[in-house]
Amino acid sequence: xxxxxxxxxxxxxxxxxxxxxxxxxxxxxxxxxxxxxxxxxxxxxxxxxxxxxxxxxxxxxxxxxxxxxxxxxxxxxxxxxxxxxxxxxxxxxxxxxxxxxxxxxxxxxxxxxxxxxxxxxxxxxxxxxxxxxxxxxxxxxxxxxxxxxxxxxxxxxxxxxxxxxxxxxxxxxxxxxxxxxxxx
Amino acid sequence: xxxxxxxxxxxxxxxxxxxxxxxxxxxxxxxxxxxxxxxxxxxxxxxxxxxxxxxxxxxxxxxxxxxxxxxxxxxxxxxxxxxxxxxxxxxxxxxxxxxxxxxxxxxxxxxxxxxxxxxxxxxxxxxxxxxxxxxxxxxxxxxxxxxxxxxxxxxxxxxxxxxxxxxxxxxxxxxxxxxxxxxxxxxxxxxxxxxxxxxxxxxxxxxxxxxxxxxxxxxxxxxxxxxxxxxxxxxxxxxxxxxxxxxxxxxxxxxxxxxxxxxxxxxxxxxxxxxxxxxxxxxxxxxxxxxxxxxxxxxxxxxxxxxxxxxxxxxxxxxxxxxxxxxxxxxxxxxxxxxxxxxxxxxxxxxxxxxxxxxxxxxxxxxxxxxxxxxxxxxxxxxxxxxxxxxxxxxxxxxxxxxxxxxxxxxxxxxxxxxxxxxxxxxxxxxxxxxxxxxxxxxxxxxxxxxxxxxxxxxxxxxxxxxxxxxxxxxxxxxxxxxxxxxxxxxxxxxxxxxxxxxxxxxxxxxxxxxxxxxxxxxxxxxxxxxxxxxxxxxxxxxxxxxxxxxxxxxxxxxxxxxxxxxx
Numbered sequence: 001x002x003x004x005x006x007x008x009x010x011x012x013x014x015x016x017x018x019x020x021x022x023x024x025x026x027x028x029x030x031x032x033x034x035x036x037x038x039x040x041x042x043x044x045x046x047x048x049x050x051x052x053x054x055x056x057x058x059x060x061x062x063x064x065x066x067x068x069x070x071x072x073x074x075x076x077x078x079x080x081x082x083x084x085x086x087x088x089x090x091x092x093x094x095x096x097x098x099x100x101x102x103x104x105x106x107x108x109x110x111x112x113x114x115x116x117x118x119x120x121x122x123x124x125x126x127x128x129x130x131x132x133x134x135x136x137x138x139x140x141x142x143x144x145x146x147x148x149x150x151x152x153x154x155x156x157x158x159x160x161x162x163x164x165x166x167x168x169x170x171x172x173x174x175x176x177x178x179x180x181x182x183x184x
Numbered sequence: 185x186x187x188x189x190x191x192x193x194x195x196x197x198x199x200x201x202x203x204x205x206x207x208x209x210x211x212x213x214x215x216x217x218x219x220x221x222x223x224x225x226x227x228x229x230x231x232x233x234x235x236x237x238x239x240x241x242x243x244x245x246x247x248x249x250x251x252x253x254x255x256x257x258x259x260x261x262x263x264x265x266x267x268x269x270x271x272x273x274x275x276x277x278x279x280x281x282x283x284x285x286x287x288x289x290x291x292x293x294x295x296x297x298x299x300x301x302x303x304x305x306x307x308x309x310x311x312x313x314x315x316x317x318x319x320x321x322x323x324x325x326x327x328x329x330x331x332x333x334x335x336x337x338x339x340x341x342x343x344x345x346x347x348x349x350x351x352x353x354x355x356x357x358x359x360x361x362x363x364x365x366x367x368x369x370x371x372x373x374x375x376x377x378x379x380x381x382x383x384x385x386x387x388x389x390x391x392x393x394x395x396x397x398x399x400x401x402x403x404x405x406x407x408x409x410x411x412x413x414x415x416x417x418x419x420x421x422x423x424x425x426x427x428x429x430x431x432x433x434x435x436x437x438x439x440x441x442x443x444x445x446x447x448x449x450x451x452x453x454x455x456x457x458x459x460x461x462x463x464x465x466x467x468x469x470x471x472x473x474x475x476x477x478x479x480x481x482x483x484x485x486x487x488x489x490x491x492x493x494x495x496x497x498x499x500x501x502x503x504x505x506x507x508x509x510x511x512x513x514x515x516x517x518x519x520x521x522x523x524x525x526x527x528x529x530x531x532x533x534x535x536x537x538x539x540x541x542x543x544x545x546x547x548x549x550x551x552x553x554x555x556x557x558x559x560x561x562x563x564x565x566x567x568x569x570x571x572x573x574x575x576x577x578x579x580x581x582x583x584x585x586x587x588x589x590x591x592x593x594x595x596x597x598x599x600x601x602x603x604x605x606x607x608x609x610x611x612x613x614x615x616x617x618x619x620x621x622x623x624x625x626x627x628x629x630x631x632x633x634x635x636x637x638x639x640x641x642x643x644x645x646x647x648x649x650x651x652x653x654x655x656x657x658x659x660x661x662x663x664x665x666x667x668x669x670x671x672x673x674x675x676x677x678x679x680x681x682x683x684x685x686x687x688x689x690x691x692x693x694x695x696x697x698x699x700x701x702x703x704x705x706x707x708x709x710x711x712x713x714x715x716x717x718x719x720x721x722x723x724x725x726x727x728x729x730x731x732x733x734x735x736x737x738x739x740x741x742x743x744x745x746x747x748x749x750x751x752x
Contacts, residue, residue, distance in 0.1 A: 001440050001704075002430035002447075002502070003277055005360040011444035017718040020446050020497065023727060027493040030731075031486030034738065038478045038554045041742075046750040047555055053470035078643045116470075121321045122403060124562045124631070128646065130748050131629040133561040134468045137403050138320060142470030147750040155646040159562040159631035161314050163321070164244055167635040168642040 049134075049144060056141040058119045065092040069102045077103055077172070087178075090115060090143075093156075093171070095123035095136045097163060100156045100171020107178030108151045117141045124160030127173065133159060148175040191281075196592065196693040197435075200357075204285035205275035205348075209268045209593050211292055213586070214681070216264035219299065220579070221674045223256025228667045231618070235660025236638065236653050243635040244312070250633060252306045254315030258574060259417070260299045260334070265582045266372060266424050267292070267341040272593070273369035273427065274348035279357040283347030287340055294337030302330030314633060316414065319390065319406045328391040335380045335387075342373045342380075364441050364448065365434070368427030371451040372420045378459050379420060382412035404471055411462035419458035421574060422492070423451065425536065425581035429499045432533040432584055436524060438700040439506035442498050442718060450498070453491035457483040464548075467557035474554065481552045489549055496541050496730065501723040503534075508719065510699035516722045524697050528598075532584025532608035539612060540577030543619050546734050547572060556741045559748060562633075565626025572619035575666075580612060583673050590677065591693050596684030604676050611669025617662025625655035627744075 008014055016024075042048050068091070073081040081102040085091045087110030094101050096119040106112060116125055118138040125134040130150075134142065148154075156171035190203045226249045232240040233249075241249060275282040282288065304326070305311040311323035349370065352358060362370070386409040392398045430447070433439035441447045463480030466472055483489060507519030524530045547569040551560050560566065590598050598604050630637055630652050637648055637656070687693060696704070 001434040001438060002364040003434045004363050005358050006364075006444040007440070008444070009360045011361065014443065014445060016443050016446055019718065019720060019724055020443060020494075020501075023497050024446070024490070024494060026731065027490040030493075030735070031482070031490050034549065034553070035478070035482050035485045037742070038482070041555050042474060045555060045746065046752075047558060047745050047748060048752055049468065049474070049555075049558070050752055051473050080643075122318050126562065126629065126631055127749075128629045129649070131559050131563070131627075132748050132751070133558060133563060135470075135561065137470055139402075140404060140470040145752045149749055155644070157629075157631050157634075157646065159634070160318075161247065161633040163312075164247065166247075166633070167243065167637075168639065170639055170642045170644040170646055172644055 052143040054141040054143075056117055056139060058117070058138055061092075061117045061141060062094060062119055065094045065101065068092050073102075074105065082174070085112065087112065089113065093125075094119055095125070095158070095169075096120050098158070098165035098169035100125075100158070100169065103172045103174070105174045105176060106148050108148055108175050110178060111145050111147045114144050114146050115141050116144070121162045122160050123158050123162050123169070126157040126159040128155045128157055130154060135160065148173075151175045151177050192689075194592065195690050196695055199276055200279040201593075202275045202281045205271050205282040206593055208282065208285065208288050208292065209271050209276075209589070212264050212268040212271070213589060213593075215292070215296060215299075216261050216268065216582075217586075217674060217677050219256045219264060220261040220670070222303075223253055223261055224667065224670045224674075226250075226253035226256060228663055229253075231660050231663030233635065234656055236656055238660060239636075244309075246635045247314075247633075248306060248309060248312045251312050251314050252303060255302060255306065255331075256299075257579075258315060259331070260295075262421055262574070262578060262582070263334070263338050263417075264295065266376070266420060267295070267338065268589070269424050269428065269585070270341060270345040270369055270373055271348075272589075273366045273431075274345050274352070276593075277363055277366050278348070278352040280348055280352035280355065283344050283351050285344075288344040291337040291340030291344065294340070295334050296337075298330045298333030298335070298337060300330070301326050301333065305330060316410065317390075318410075319393070319401045319403050322394055325391055325394045328387050328394060332384070332387050332391065335383050338376065339380045342376050345369070345373050361444075364444060365427045365431045367448055368423055368430065368451050371454050372423035372427065374455050375416055375423060375458060376420045379413050379416040382409055382416065386410050386413065404469060407469070408462055408466060408472075411465040412459065415461040415464060416459050418570070418574060419454060419461065419488075421578040422458070423454050425540070425578045426451075426492075426495050426499070428581045428585045429495075429533055429537055430502070432529050432588065433499065433503050433506065435588055435695050436527060436530045436697060436700065437503055437506040437510065438696055438704040439502040442501050442505060442720075446494060447498050450491040450494035453487050453494075457488035457491075460484060460488075461552070464552045464557075467552070467554050468561045477554050481554055486549075489545075492541075492545055496537075496545070497723060497727050499537055500534075500726060501720045504720045504723045505718065506700065510697070510703045512699070516725060520722055526605045527587075527697075528604045528608050529584045529587040531605070532580050532587070532612075535608055535612040536577055536580040536584060539572060539580070539616055539619075541730060542733065543616065544569065544573035544577050546737055547619075547623060549734075550738055550741050553738075553741070556745050558751070559741075559745055560626060562631065563626035564622040564630045564632050567632050568619050568622030568624075568626055571615060571622065576612060576615040576619060580608065580615065583611065584608060586673075586677055588695065590680045590684065591687055591695070594681055594684075595687040596680045597687060598676060599679045599684050600676055603672060607669055607672045607676065609669075610672065611666055614662050614664070614666025614669050618659055618666055621655045621659035621662060625652050625659065628652040628655065630656070
């Protein structure tokens with residue numbers, strides 16, 4: 001029994017039953033398959049994180065975000081600037097207690113290099129209803145190239161607990177059909 | 185030796201029980217169940233607040249209670265119970281005296297004081313930082329201090345366990361190798377040492393930071409090392425509850441491992457690879473390379489998952505083989521149909537096995553896939569997953585083991601046997617609901633640790649889909665059901681300890697089923713673990729179903745991932 005010492009003293013020399021051996025081999029092969037899937041997706045899949053990140057001073061990051069927002073601001077919404085940066089460029093969003101700043105207006109099927117960093121605690125960038133989730137750190141600037149492939153209104157919910165106002169922390173990203181329409 | 189050791193011989197199992205070990209097992213189990221009651225109540229309050237139609241607590245209390253819930257059940261309840269398991273699996277199963285009982289009591293005292301200090305810190309309101317306490321969010325110094333004391337106490341317990349193994353070997357209290365259950369407990373204890381070391385490496389500097397001796401702690405470094413504690417501590421649970429599965433199958437059905445070699449190899453894979461799982465929490469973080477993420481999140485090409493998949497066959501397989509030996513040989517599933525489903529120890533164990541495998545195991549692997557994590561990270565999918573592993577898996581297995589601990593160690597007969605036979609089902613159905621509905625809500629994007637998914641106080645507005653609200657309501661209902669199961673368990677456990685009928689000193693209890701008792705009491709215990717005789721068609725069919733579900737669900741999630749915005 002499992003609660004008493006093994007009945008065969010040399011238990012490590014007893015043969016393994018076929019059904020167990022087959023299952024072990026299947027499990028090992030399945031492990032290799034799942035491991036390979038992640039590598040395969042880096043080559044062929046379209047949803048991968050870039051691994052690009054920089055050390056950044058929160059104050060300097062805030063300056064950069066503000067400068068960029070002033071440059072491309074097209075209107076305001078609830079006191080937050082709505083920014084329409086040119087496609088293909090770097091766009092900068094900051095997280096702080098308890099706000100995502102600024103709001104973006106992007107064009108469908110265009111790529112943007114999105115920078116994310118926090119000015120204070122950790123935050124969770126949770127883009128809804130796409131359900132795309134990234135962790136946002138202070139002192140780290142993460143760069144991800146995003147290509148919105150749907151037009152409409154999208155919401156950034158904070159999904160890392162960040163204190164008492166956590167559940168009020170919402171941001172927006174608008175995606176328009178854009179001048180180029182359906183073209184890539 | 186400072187204290188003379190006294191033993192009693194258990195009339196039921198024939199084991200020699202060191203009375204100092206017995207007292208320690210009792211103390212740790214009682215402390216565990218007290219914190220389960222407290223932490224479980226906090227959990228119910230969390231679920232009732234997240235049920236949109238009820239929305240019980242105000243925001244500040246909700247976050248406070250959520251912090252306390254995580255600490256009390258994920259850490260305190262489970263580690264206290266694991267200490268009881270360690271002392272049982274060493275001193276009792278090996279017929280040995282316990283090493284250094286005074287040290288073990290010191291460890292127990294430190295754990296208790298630490299748990300109380302951290303609870304006080306949380307309830308005072310200045311440490312609402314969640315169980316994870318990610319820096320730069322700061323808690324009061326005694327929040328960290330309590331956890332450190334608790335961990336030091338647990339570490340002492342681990343070394344008492346190791347010492348007992350050495351004593352048992354030296355004094356030849358058993359022949360051959362240690363039993364499989366003790367081997368599994370050893371696995372848990374080794375992982376615990378790694379866990380506690382990681383905790384010390386990160387929490388001691390964090391304590392110094394909170395009192396102002398250290399100016400900054402890098403948040404990414406904190407999270408990497410913290411999860412080397414946080415996730416590894418869940419691997420202690422896995423090793424411990426898998427050991428209890430084997431133990432209960434052995435005690436109730438007389439089950440013997442199909443192959444000692446295979447089951448021990450599976451435990452060894454846990455020791456070697458489970459600790460890499462810190463990576464599961466770092467898959468969408470900046471500053472960590474994909475190579476690191478892929479290797480670590482897969483536990484080195486899924487070798488630890490292979491370990492669990494092996495137990496997934498060998499545990500039910502050993503039950504099937506034992507039941508067939510016990511005479512249930514009709515068709516593929518007579519052994520399962522005629523299993524002792526009215527015995528809460530067996531029922532709890534088997535439900536734990538099924539729910540841990542199907543809900544917890546599969547969702548964990550999917551969630552821990554580097555890219556798929558993008559569509560799940562920090563959503564309710566995450567607590568959905570770990571309630572399946574830690575509550576349906578570990579907690580239910582510990583409850584099941586308690587039904588054996590009460591008569592054998594506390595020497596009291598379980599009160600209200602009829603209610604007790606229902607308890608595992610109530611709890612299991614409730615917890616399965618919690619897990620499934622949280623995973624469902626997470627798939628719809630609902631955030632974890634979030635007070636108000638209607639965003640009523642927010643400047644900007646957003647509505648989650650209506651289905652998400654339905655999921656949260658069903659989650660609340662399931663939590664109520666699980667709580668009923670939990671309350672029944674605690675009433676039975678506490679009631680049995682205080683007013684249960686005493687087991688006489690020479691009274692032999694019927695722990696095993698009559699068929700198992702007849703089969704194992706025979707002059708020769710029939711051998712079925714050998715290569716030639718092994719027949720487990722029912723288990724093979726169940727494993728085939730499991731594997732099919734696993735493969736389908738895994739690829740369905742790649743499909744979901746492929747539909748979101750392209751990212752590079």
